[in-house]
Amino acid sequence: MSTPLPDPSSEQLPFEPRRPVADADRQRQSWNAIEARLQEAPVKKLPIAGWGRWWWAAAAVLLLLAAGAWWWQGRSGAGSATSYDLAYKTISTRFGEKRRILLPDSSVVILNSNSELKLPADWLLDTLRQVWLRGEAYFEISKSKQPGVDYFLVHTDRLDVKVLGTKFNVNAYTAQTTVALKEGRVELLYSQRPGRSAAGLRVHSMKPGDVVTVDEGPVLTPMLATAPPDVMADWTSNEYHFDYTSLAEIGRMIEQRYGYEMEFETAALADRTMSGHLRADNLDQLLQALQITLNIKIEKKDQLLKVSVP
Amino acid sequence: MTTGAMPSPDLQNAWDRVLAGHADGLRQIHEALYASMIDYACRLLQDEMLAEDAIQDVFVKAWQLRAQIGEVQSVRAYFFIMLRRHVLNVLRSRQSRRRQQQQWQQQVELDPVFSAEDIRVQAEHTRQQQQKIATAVNELPARQREVIWLKYYAGMEYQQIAAVMEINYQSVVNLAFKATQYLRKRLSG
Structure with missing residues (x-):
């Protein structure tokens, strides 16, 4: 039943800088969206002057209100997709897939595997720039050309990241959320009261090299660590950096990104640690490297990775 | 193609x-x-x-x-x-x-960009050659690039390209000629 690991050199890179744009799924999605609109009456153009300006203001308020409700909606499907509703577009990635997204303000987001990024359907230059993240993403935020609205907000389940032109990584796969800052300046906005109550709101400013983690549990206490900027968000280049990292932690990372759960033959195996840099373009290459470095055996079986001593 | x-x-x-x-x-x-x-x-x-x-x-x-x-x-x-x-x-x-909002102003111009992945003209092209062709194509002025894309990637005739770009037939032929001439010169070395 177990699958032998293929020769890494024959494998293709899972991440393409420019994804082939069209596939049958996407064509079908596009068609479904069109079909749903065929009954629409032809749109008449609204006058831009006069009340048109107010209309945009109203839309912006709606977006902000709807934002709060988003996390209550369940996640639909596990497939990679771009879906549309009235106010948002949602871009998601499958296990093992990454996507590079160019935002209309020319900021770049690299969305890691098994993640979801939600953004306003109408990205107006004169409204606040903000996105919602579940999972992990690396951001390169462009400086705003708009006086007054000079920051960019990344909302996660647990905290918000307020950004001024900068490069940083947000990992919000689980309740434990990590923000790593590579360049520039960001502020973390979080509440120390349950339910993100405004009464307990705190602001934490980060410097380049800072890695802040808030742990699971109802009370958010950020813990600060530092890391050299070049190892931050190393997943964007398919590189892994381990520093006395336990196999259990590596297993968690693999589960988040690839959807395989690690199962250890003995508890001692889970505590084995690994240090150093390695490059792996996909899960099989990563497992291959782990097997050789740690002298262990990893067998892929269904959605399980069975770890044992050879 | x-x-x-x-x-x-x-x-x-x-x-x-x-x-x-x-x-x-x-x-x-x-x-x-x-x-x-x-x-x-x-x-x-x-x-x-x-x-x-x-x-x-x-x-x-x-x-x-x-x-x-x-x-x-x-x-x-x-x-x-x-x-x-x-x-x-x-x-x-x-x-x-x-x-x-008094931001910078610029002429609206269509500016298609090619990547190495787009260049699959012949299967035996190596990655390096693909990159070289992509670079050369991207050096072309935007309108020449668009003609090249419509011709080789969307598979259109000059007549159709003229209609799509809303320019006359002779302009399309000229743009295509200039583009291929440039590419030939650029890639022969």
Whole structure:
């Protein structure tokens, strides 16, 4: 039943800088969206002057209100997709897939595997720039050309990241959320009261090299660590950096990104640690490297990775 | 090199179905043209989501205005014309919004970009050669690049390209000639 690991050199890179744009799924999605609109009456153009300006203001308020409700909606499907509703577009990635997204303000987001990024359907230059993240993403935020609205907000389940032109990584796969800052300046906005109550709101400013983690549990206490900027968000280049990292932690990372759960033959195996840099373009290459470095055996079986001593 | 998922007579039949009020004709056109249209729109807008919106708007508009549109000479060219005009409108409205806010102004210009992955002219091209061709193509002025894309990637005739870009036939021939001359010179060394 177990699958032998293929020769890494024959494998293709899972991440393409420019994804082939069209596939049958996407064509079908596009068609479904069109079909749903065929009954629409032809749109008449609204006058831009006069009340048109107010209309945009109203839309912006709606977006902000709807934002709060988003996390209550369940996640639909596990497939990679771009879906549309009235106010948002949602871009998601499958296990093992990454996507590079160019935002209309020319900021770049690299969305890691098994993640979801939600953004306003109408990205107006004169409204606040903000996105919602579940999972992990690396951001390169462009400086705003708009006086007054000079920051960019990344909302996660647990905290918000307020950004001024900068490069940083947000990992919000689980309740434990990590923000790593590579360049520039960001502020973390979080509440120390349950339910993100405004009464307990705190602001934490980060410097380049800072890695802040808030742990699971109802009370958010950020813990600060530092890391050299070049190892931050190393997943964007398919590189892994381990520093006395336990196999259990590596297993968690693999589960988040690839959807395989690690199962250890003995508890001692889970505590084995690994240090150093390695490059792996996909899960099989990563497992291959782990097997050789740690002298262990990893067998892929269904959605399980069975770890044992050879 | 050409897409040609559906031969042109079928596209014409599909459009006749649309004119008769059957949405399945529109679906067939969408199936046949989606891949090349989304690619074209992505290059022009450099934004996948805006590109997708543009395609959807174009198909909805084609359906709504089918009676006014009536018979067309080339369905493929007609959809590309609508798409290109729509993209220009999107870029213009984006620009006018900027102007209201006294941001920088620039001429609306379509500027498709090629990557090494696009260059699959011959299977035996190495990665390095692909990169070299992509670089050379990207050095071309935007209009020459667009002609090259429509010719080699969307598989259009010069006549159709002229219609899509709304310039005359001779200009297309000139642009294509200049582009191929430049590429030949650039890649021979």
